[in-house]
Amino acid sequence: MALLKVRDLRLSFGGLKVLHDISFSVEKGAINSLIGPNGAGKTSLFNCLTGFYKPKGGSISLGGRPITGLPPHRITALGLARTFQNIRLFKEMTVLENAMSGQHCRSRHGIVSAILHLPAQRREEEAIRAAGMRWLDFVGIQQHAHRRAGGLSYGDQRRLELARALASAPELILLDEPAAGLNEREKLDLVHLIRRIRDETGVTVLLIEHDMGLVMQVSEKIVVFDYGQKIADGPPEAVRADPRVIEAYLGTEE
Amino acid sequence: ADIKIGIVAPMTGQLASEGQDMENAVKMAIDAVNAKGGVNGDKITTTTADDACDPQQAVTAGSKLVSEGVTAIVGGYCSGAVLPTLKIYGDAGIPFVIIGANSTKLVAANQGNAFLANSTGDMQATTAVELFKKNGFKKIAVVDEGDAYSSDLAKLTAEAFKSAGGEIAAKETTTAGEQDYSAVVTKIKSNGADAVFWTAYHAGGALLTKQLRQAGFQGGIVLGDGNNSPEYLEIAGSAGEGVYLLSPPTVDLLSGAADFKAKYKETYGRDAGAYAALSHDVGDLIADAITRAKSVDQKAIIEALKASDFKGLAGEIKFTDKNTLQTSNFRPVIAKGGKWVAVE
Amino acid sequence: MTLDLLIQQLVNGLIVGSFYALIALGYSMVFGVIKLLNFAHGDIYMNGAFVGLIVFSFVGIWVGNGWLGVVCALLVSMLVVGLLGVVIERFAYRPMRNAPRLSILITALGASMVLNGTALALTGGRHYAFNTDLGFAGVDISTVHITYTQMVLVAASIALMAGMQAFVSRTMYGKAMRAVSIDMGASRLMGIDVDRVIALTFFMGSALAAGGGVMAGAYYGSVHFFMGFIMGLKAFTAAVIGGIGSVPGAMLGGLLLGLLEAFGSSLPFVGSEWRDVFVFGTLILFLVFKPTGLLGRSVVERV
Amino acid sequence: MTDEVRTMPATAQPRLMRWSVVLPGLAALACALVLPQFANAYVTEVATTALLYVVLCLGLNIVVGYAGLLDLGYAAFFAVGAYTSGILTAEFGFNFWLTIPVAMAAACVAGIIIGAPTLRLRSDYLAIVTLGFGEIVRIIARNLDITGGASGLIGIERPEIFGFKLMQVQHFYYAFLVLALLTAFVCLSVERSRMGRAWFYVRYDEDAAAGIGINRVTAKLQAYMMGAVIASVAGCLYAAKMTAISPESFTFNQSLLILLGVVLGGMGRIPGVVLGAVLVALLPEVLRGAGTYRPLVTAVALLAIMLFRPNGLWPDKRV
Amino acid sequence: MDVEIVLSADRIVARYDGIEALHGVSLSVKRGQIVALLGANGAGKSTTLRTLSGLVAASSGSVRFLGEDITRVPAHRLPHRGLVHVPEGRRIFGDMTIKENLDLGSFTLADDVERRRRLDHVFELFPILARRQNGDARNLSGGEQQMLAIGRALMAAPKVLLLDEPSMGLAPQLIKEVMNIVQRLNREGVTILLVEQNSKVALKFADYGYVLKAGRVVLEGPGSDLASNEAVISAYLGGVAA
Numbered sequence A: 001m002a003l004l005k006v007r008d009l010r011l012s013f014g015g016l017k018v019l020h021d022i023s024f025s026v027e028k029g030a031i032n033s034l035i036g037p038n039g040a041g042k043t044s045l046f047n048c049l050t051g052f053y054k055p056k057g058g059s060i061s062l063g064g065r066p067i068t069g070l071p072p073h074r075i076t077a078l079g080l081a082r083t084f085q086n087i088r089l090f091k092e093m094t095v096l097e098n099a100m101s102g103q104h105c106r107s108r109h110g111i112v113s114a115i116l117h118l119p120a121q122r123r124e125e126e127a128i129r130a131a132g133m134r135w136l137d138f139v140g141i142q143q144h145a146h147r148r149a150g151g152l153s154y155g156d157q158r159r160l161e162l163a164r165a166l167a168s169a170p171e172l173i174l175l176d177e178p179a180a181g182l183n184e185r186e187k188l189d190l191v192h193l194i195r196r197i198r199d200e201t202g203v204t205v206l207l208i209e210h211d212m213g214l215v216m217q218v219s220e221k222i223v224v225f226d227y228g229q230k231i232a233d234g235p236p237e238a239v240r241a242d243p244r245v246i247e248a249y250l251g252t253e254e
Numbered sequence B: 001a002d003i004k005i006g007i008v009a010p011m012t013g014q015l016a017s018e019g020q021d022m023e024n025a026v027k028m029a030i031d032a033v034n035a036k037g038g039v040n041g042d043k044i045t046t047t048t049a050d051d052a053c054d055p056q057q058a059v060t061a062g063s064k065l066v067s068e069g070v071t072a073i074v075g076g077y078c079s080g081a082v083l084p085t086l087k088i089y090g091d092a093g094i095p096f097v098i099i100g101a102n103s104t105k106l107v108a109a110n111q112g113n114a115f116l117a118n119s120t121g122d123m124q125a126t127t128a129v130e131l132f133k134k135n136g137f138k139k140i141a142v143v144d145e146g147d148a149y150s151s152d153l154a155k156l157t158a159e160a161f162k163s164a165g166g167e168i169a170a171k172e173t174t175t176a177g178e179q180d181y182s183a184v185v186t187k188i189k190s191n192g193a194d195a196v197f198w199t200a201y202h203a204g205g206a207l208l209t210k211q212l213r214q215a216g217f218q219g220g221i222v223l224g225d226g227n228n229s230p231e232y233l234e235i236a237g238s239a240g241e242g243v244y245l246l247s248p249p250t251v252d253l254l255s256g257a258a259d260f261k262a263k264y265k266e267t268y269g270r271d272a273g274a275y276a277a278l279s280h281d282v283g284d285l286i287a288d289a290i291t292r293a294k295s296v297d298q299k300a301i302i303e304a305l306k307a308s309d310f311k312g313l314a315g316e317i318k319f320t321d322k323n324t325l326q327t328s329n330f331r332p333v334i335a336k337g338g339k340w341v342a343v344e
Numbered sequence C: 001m002t003l004d005l006l007i008q009q010l011v012n013g014l015i016v017g018s019f020y021a022l023i024a025l026g027y028s029m030v031f032g033v034i035k036l037l038n039f040a041h042g043d044i045y046m047n048g049a050f051v052g053l054i055v056f057s058f059v060g061i062w063v064g065n066g067w068l069g070v071v072c073a074l075l076v077s078m079l080v081v082g083l084l085g086v087v088i089e090r091f092a093y094r095p096m097r098n099a100p101r102l103s104i105l106i107t108a109l110g111a112s113m114v115l116n117g118t119a120l121a122l123t124g125g126r127h128y129a130f131n132t133d134l135g136f137a138g139v140d141i142s143t144v145h146i147t148y149t150q151m152v153l154v155a156a157s158i159a160l161m162a163g164m165q166a167f168v169s170r171t172m173y174g175k176a177m178r179a180v181s182i183d184m185g186a187s188r189l190m191g192i193d194v195d196r197v198i199a200l201t202f203f204m205g206s207a208l209a210a211g212g213g214v215m216a217g218a219y220y221g222s223v224h225f226f227m228g229f230i231m232g233l234k235a236f237t238a239a240v241i242g243g244i245g246s247v248p249g250a251m252l253g254g255l256l257l258g259l260l261e262a263f264g265s266s267l268p269f270v271g272s273e274w275r276d277v278f279v280f281g282t283l284i285l286f287l288v289f290k291p292t293g294l295l296g297r298s299v300v301e302r303v
Numbered sequence D: 001m002t003d004e005v006r007t008m009p010a011t012a013q014p015r016l017m018r019w020s021v022v023l024p025g026l027a028a029l030a031c032a033l034v035l036p037q038f039a040n041a042y043v044t045e046v047a048t049t050a051l052l053y054v055v056l057c058l059g060l061n062i063v064v065g066y067a068g069l070l071d072l073g074y075a076a077f078f079a080v081g082a083y084t085s086g087i088l089t090a091e092f093g094f095n096f097w098l099t100i101p102v103a104m105a106a107a108c109v110a111g112i113i114i115g116a117p118t119l120r121l122r123s124d125y126l127a128i129v130t131l132g133f134g135e136i137v138r139i140i141a142r143n144l145d146i147t148g149g150a151s152g153l154i155g156i157e158r159p160e161i162f163g164f165k166l167m168q169v170q171h172f173y174y175a176f177l178v179l180a181l182l183t184a185f186v187c188l189s190v191e192r193s194r195m196g197r198a199w200f201y202v203r204y205d206e207d208a209a210a211g212i213g214i215n216r217v218t219a220k221l222q223a224y225m226m227g228a229v230i231a232s233v234a235g236c237l238y239a240a241k242m243t244a245i246s247p248e249s250f251t252f253n254q255s256l257l258i259l260l261g262v263v264l265g266g267m268g269r270i271p272g273v274v275l276g277a278v279l280v281a282l283l284p285e286v287l288r289g290a291g292t293y294r295p296l297v298t299a300v301a302l303l304a305i306m307l308f309r310p311n312g313l314w315p316d317k318r319v
Numbered sequence E: 001m002d003v004e005i006v007l008s009a010d011r012i013v014a015r016y017d018g019i020e021a022l023h024g025v026s027l028s029v030k031r032g033q034i035v036a037l038l039g040a041n042g043a044g045k046s047t048t049l050r051t052l053s054g055l056v057a058a059s060s061g062s063v064r065f066l067g068e069d070i071t072r073v074p075a076h077r078l079p080h081r082g083l084v085h086v087p088e089g090r091r092i093f094g095d096m097t098i099k100e101n102l103d104l105g106s107f108t109l110a111d112d113v114e115r116r117r118r119l120d121h122v123f124e125l126f127p128i129l130a131r132r133q134n135g136d137a138r139n140l141s142g143g144e145q146q147m148l149a150i151g152r153a154l155m156a157a158p159k160v161l162l163l164d165e166p167s168m169g170l171a172p173q174l175i176k177e178v179m180n181i182v183q184r185l186n187r188e189g190v191t192i193l194l195v196e197q198n199s200k201v202a203l204k205f206a207d208y209g210y211v212l213k214a215g216r217v218v219l220e221g222p223g224s225d226l227a228s229n230e231a232v233i234s235a236y237l238g239g240v241a242a
């Protein structure tokens, strides 16, 4: 069953057409990738899916519910989480506080119950904290829980973004270039982590990445963009062999 | 023992200049009293508290004076700042002679211990209406600055003039500290007023006068008592010629004040401002009341103040049963040749 | 409202507006470069007026109280107060360069209070006359009289602003100003001396404010230690209406604010005491629909 | 996995429970409790003003320090509270305590009216909107009859509690002390809750906050309204204490003063804000001796503090 | 003279808020070379570049450029002399147009004709920049921004170019392109100090390489030697920073 369905999505800025009638879908429980040259519109597509950009046309649905044009926080609440191409952590807050932030849309106590210190509110606070720790542990940075997030190394910051996104209990998680700035060893760890996300939590993954090695390793299906258009869509082997993809993106091997 | 008198006035803020005048003049009077041997054999000392014309600061300034155990308090320039202090002085039973502030609300909030040495707004309004009538002004534009003092005066004057059969062409408000009055000037002109009554202070008054004349306004200009300052004539320059002012009793108008004027200039290096003479009188008045009370008992001093029959530089001070002046001390003057001269 | 009244209010609005614009420009420039709401700007305007008055009374002995005197006062004051701006930046703001923005805001407040407090202590709160003999001669358009002084005033401020706009958009230094405002570190890598650019910005902004102060002093004929407070607020408002950081925006914002005030004073049914409610109300509504001011750039963060 | 979490070291506990903060805090509280016993009316008056600023600064700290919204018109909400309470008691004979909920509701409404459409604005633009709002409220108060016009309301009733009438400044001192403690408690509770964190998230990175499911406008609006409510309660008590209120108490300068208190002590953290508030109230009084030079000396002191402690006297490490 | 050392660091120590990030790094770059600086995340590569270009002040040690001590020379004087740094994260001026960004690259240049010439050169290298020259830089995609950052540095006509992770976020084809441009610049006479995460890519072009770990140089040698020593390097690169 398709978890994410994108139909004829269009986006433009002024005269610049960024996305032309994009359609594709992501199956529940899959790991899919989105690749394409710089400026092809990959991040813009993510921004449309998560409500940061308002598409000019087309529709998006998540698990059968339409989410086109909803504000970002509503979309997250409906089960779609993301990470950012340029890391966007709450740098001045602790690692744990960052991880806890993901729980916001899964908890509900407000100001009044906080002032009254209601037992239910305190239980919820504890649960948020515990879940935050659990996700830090999942991505392997639990030992840094009480450090300032901005002081983490680049790789750990990427993990923290992942933990934060996972903490919002999504059905689908969008990763924008999670391997950028990681070294070979860290990329390998990342591949494992992505697999564990799907296998242990059942979360579906859609990622943008320029590292072909990694993409080919993890994805079951690859969507290829060029100049805002989808030029290919299929399993890694097929995509790798597609002459259009080679021409637009991969380049001929030396 | 020394008798301690508190002075409360705006020493900082926009009206600092007036406050400093008040302090100086009261001190001069007290110094003179002391030089003649003080009252009942005791010397008088003063202590000044700055209220910055701000209600909140006025309250702390007031309670500071109360805590210092002053026998009586004089001063107060802005009605808004004086109002919340009336309760403090009232509860403490301290005699308080208000020098400048004269909003009618002060009368209502008075607990019996406060005295208004300046004529209240309605007295000035009456004087103003008389002046309008005498000059044949039928349509008046009233302009204030939105503060307690000037808007009170504007409102009272408008009411008084209307009930005297006059017409109010416009009632405008400007913002203190602003320099451009052209929009209001234009409006006044287009409403066909034959005179303008400015109820706020001299800084705005001078600018308004200048801009009215510059725009070709030919009618009369009348100013409230807050405009009596040498600065007004300096700034307004030739535009000020022929302008009427409802003046509090200032040194320039008072035949007996020449000495005071000279001495003030000598002591403080500046001209005595509008409220200098009255402040000086109030300094004397309080000394006089203490003398008559023959003690520093505050109840007795209040009684003595009630029974005041005092003649100072600025004129006579006698209080009504509401502790306001019996006779208005405002007198209309007109600017002629860069000077205020009495209107016949 | 009759047509004459309309024209007259238009003229009134344009004249106040050009003062606002001039002051707003400096506000906007400083904001543009170091993201500081320079609360001291109004006081710099006040200082400019005082310096202008001192120079004017001094040179008046030789050149009289006419145009020449005013121009001398204007130039000297712009120079002196421009340098004052540089000094303030050097000692009050530069040490705070890496501090949180709000702390710098408070420092600016402190600087404003220092300038204002000094002026109060020196003048004892007196109002000083700034008497020129520029006269009321001018042209008449039906019943509306426009003096030559007013024309010169508007022309001068437009010229100053146009010069500034050309400087910022055309010259390398102007581009450097904008670069510094975006990213100081990266600007250094371009070979831009950030400290100098900021100092220059303060110089120009303060000089403009001083110019405005002298012009206002001479035009209205009075100078007072508190005159900068309201003007600072107005300039800030104008800068925001125009889109803070934008030079032509500050100009438009100033003019617009002047017009809003002029017409706000002549609203039908209500008196001029409601003018500021009208002005701020319009401003708020305007920002709701155009959240970045007239010419401000929309800052949709790319995510 | 959950079990591991349970055994986590207790360093996760909120920072405010540290003894280095709690002990001096308790000492300060003890001093505050006995102060009127030893001090004269003036000192008590000044201390009451300080407590008023503590409440106002704590309230504004929610808006500025937590949610990162620059508010230059905070005095408006203070005014809404003071006038609501003042009008209801003086003109309609309401019981003082009943006016508090009404004032809170009025502040909420005012907060929504101005907040809802404008909280999307960038900080600098928001600053001018709040400034404008502050001026609008003040001008309205100045021009309406029901607010007593420019000279304000007089004859506001003093409140009674269990038959005891609050009259002297000592009484109001304790009333404000209770209000300040209550406010601090409320701030502390909220700061450490889900909503408090949400404000910090929005403040540090709005987009990231939206990306994890926080409605940024609602979060900001809640902070804004909470600040408004606190100011309005302070306003009620202020009106009762002063018995006369006028528009001059709610000027732009008042808003700046409150902001000054928040930043001076160290924004975002309760002890710092309290310190700043006390300083704002005390500094001008301590410097009374300076006469005409008082504003200048105050300003120099202020500048010195900022230059030597750019993050405030008692800063929050996070800021 | 072809072995002249143009840029060198001698035991430089750098701190952030009192915490030492470099503990005495020494390196030297010879004229005409491409030198690679490798290391794991947080090893101090970017900090080394920042110290060389004066963005971070060395708390001890010295930096020499073209025979002169530049340790205390403020950052903004260096582009003038020919030392240009393309920082990590691109740091383009988002609110300005692409053309203006490039103009600023030649801030120190007074000659407009020369500026035009350099601009044409950059446009030839990166045609996409020419096409969008009047658009705001913020709207470029990540890769396009990287090109702009490099192009902007070229506007200063550098003698030595410090490049911090130029391949980050680029599509494979573009990485190749960028590396080709790096080589081409090098052939045109620009000396290059290149920070790279991707050691394979970097060492393919580098004449010489340094490996940094936790603020210290732990390995150095000619590019080809290091390349053949992949195992050793990956031991250093793979380890999480201490």
Ligand SMILES: Nc1ncnc2c1ncn2[C@@H]1O[C@H](COP(=O)(O)OP(=O)(O)OP(=O)(O)O)[C@@H](O)[C@H]1O
Binding pocket: A013, A016, A018, A036, A037, A038, A039, A040, A041, A042, A043, A044, A045, A085, C300, C302, E139, E140, E141, E142, E143, E144, E169
């Ligand atoms: N807010 C915007 N305004 C104008 N143009 C935009 C905006 N956002 C994106 N674009 C343009 O849309 C195109 C696609 O950008 P996008 O960031 O989606 O590319 P991408 O595929 O993610 O590239 P990269 O791999 O380099 O990150 C680019 O040409 C970019 O300049």
Ligand SMILES: Nc1ncnc2c1ncn2[C@@H]1O[C@H](COP(=O)(O)OP(=O)(O)OP(=O)(O)O)[C@@H](O)[C@H]1O
Binding pocket: A151, A152, A153, A154, A155, A181, E016, E017, E021, E039, E040, E041, E042, E043, E044, E045, E046, E047, E048, E088, E197
């Ligand atoms: N602005 C800063 N403030 C505080 N510490 C910093 C700062 N920049 C870097 N550091 C610290 O200095 C050390 C070296 O960082 P640097 O950025 O030089 O590493 P790098 O080798 O460039 O890593 P990467 O490959 O992730 O870019 C790290 O421990 C990092 O946490």
Ligand SMILES: [Mg+2]
Binding pocket: A042, A043, A044, A085, E141, E142
């Ligand atoms: Mg992208």
Ligand SMILES: [Mg+2]
Binding pocket: E045, E046, E047, E088, E164
């Ligand atoms: Mg780096």
